[in-house]
Amino acid sequence: MNNPELRYQALLTTLHERGSRLTSHRLALIRLLSTSEGHPNAMQLYESLRLQFPTISLATIYKTLALLKDEGEVLEIDLHNDSHYDGNKPYPHPHLICTQCHKIFDGDEITAIQKINQEIEDRYNFQISRHQLVFYGMCWECREKTDR
Amino acid sequence: MNNPELRYQALLTTLHERGSRLTSHRLALIRLLSTSEGHPNAMQLYESLRLQFPTISLATIYKTLALLKDEGEVLEIDLHNDSHYDGNKPYPHPHLICTQCHKIFDGDEITAIQKINQEIEDRYNFQISRHQLVFYGMCWECREKTDR
DNA sequence: TTTCTTTAGAGAATAATTATCGAAATGAAT
DNA sequence: ATTCATTTCGATAATTATTCTCTAAAGAAA
Numbered sequence: 001m002n003n004p005e006l007r008y009q010a011l012l013t014t015l016h017e018r019g020s021r022l023t024s025h026r027l028a029l030i031r032l033l034s035t036s037e038g039h040p041n042a043m044q045l046y047e048s049l050r051l052q053f054p055t056i057s058l059a060t061i062y063k064t065l066a067l068l069k070d071e072g073e074v075l076e077i078d079l080h081n082d083s084h085y086d087g088n089k090p091y092p093h094p095h096l097i098c099t100q101c102h103k104i105f106d107g108d109e110i111t112a113i114q115k116i117n118q119e120i121e122d123r124y125n126f127q128i129s130r131h132q133l134v135f136y137g138m139c140w141e142c143r144e145k146t147d148r
Numbered sequence: 149m150n151n152p153e154l155r156y157q158a159l160l161t162t163l164h165e166r167g168s169r170l171t172s173h174r175l176a177l178i179r180l181l182s183t184s185e186g187h188p189n190a191m192q193l194y195e196s197l198r199l200q201f202p203t204i205s206l207a208t209i210y211k212t213l214a215l216l217k218d219e220g221e222v223l224e225i226d227l228h229n230d231s232h233y234d235g236n237k238p239y240p241h242p243h244l245i246c247t248q249c250h251k252i253f254d255g256d257e258i259t260a261i262q263k264i265n266q267e268i269e270d271r272y273n274f275q276i277s278r279h280q281l282v283f284y285g286m287c288w289e290c291r292e293k294t295d296r
Numbered sequence: 297t298t299t300c301t302t303t304a305g306a307g308a309a310t311a312a313t314t315a316t317c318g319a320a321a322t323g324a325a326t
Numbered sequence: 327a328t329t330c331a332t333t334t335c336g337a338t339a340a341t342t343a344t345t346c347t348c349t350a351a352a353g354a355a356a
Contacts, residue, residue: 019303107268300355
């Protein structure tokens with residue numbers, strides 16, 4: 001139950017406290033990040049913002065995303081030469097990607113991750129700091145469509 | 149307990165049965181893939197092969213890797229704009245990447261993955277076909293060095 | 297207001313990867 | 327065995343996501 005307005009305020013505050021300038025381009029970007037449900041990539045954000053701000057540049061998108069990422073307010077999902085971004089759940093969590101409809105789903109309710117983390121620490125004596133977990137397959141919607 | 153010679157023969161056979169030409173460049177590449185313990189990227193393979201074959205091109209590396217990947221004999225590990233390749237364990241398995249020494253470790257003995265898979269199928273009704281799981285952190289060697 | 301310092305952002309540059317296309321190799325037909 | 331037709335190899339050129347650079351603007355200090 002993510003509240004877009006709260007999220008917007010959080011991102012705003014983070015940039016403000018950091019001493020970063022809150023330009024109209026940046027405000028529009030964090031507005032977009034906090035309200036969009038999906039997991040857009042830089043180009044999608046760019047295309048969307050360009051409607052309202054024809055002079056905005058892709059570099060601005062990337063730079064602001066990097067800023068927010070450094071502050072831990074945005075999660076980068078590193079796919080094959082195509083990073084997508086999550087401004088609503090910035091903590092590392094699994095993603096499910098449908099190979100049929102190409103939607104990206106959050107798998108942030110999976111509890112068995114604890115077990116994996118534990119096993120990795122125990123078996124390999126490896127201290128995990130973060131992870132990137134992507135599962136490819138078919139989502140329930142596409143399964144229904146295909147099955148019948 | 150991977151036998152490099154067996155692995156080499158397997159890759160060789162795959163390419164042969166596929167009707168692909170077995171040029172000296174390709175033979176050298178699959179030799180390298182089957183004998184190297186690590187997880188090289190295209191540039192590393194290129195630099196290594198160039199010592200013996202000064203005229204080999206990066207595109208040849210990429211093309212042959214794509215071929216082997218299609219045949220399921222090589223696993224691509226997609227890191228941030230830098231794919232690495234595993235010619236010894238071509239099935240999807242977790243990787244542990246040390247943020248200190250940047251080594252890539254295989255986490256192919258982790259049993260809790262079954263639980264995650266099960267949970268994803270149950271909770272999200274999502275049918276997994278493959279995954280890419282990367283855990284970042286500190287390996288046991290670097291932990292020892294750092295701790296004392 | 298004027299000067300000084302820092303940051304934003306547009307365009308240029310970079311680097312990993314992929315597409316193109318001439319050349320070489322393979323197999324068929326004579 | 328030799329020529330022809332077809333495939334595919336692989337070097338160079340092109341592409342594309344991302345990052346760097348440098349000018350201009352914003353804010354701070356005087």
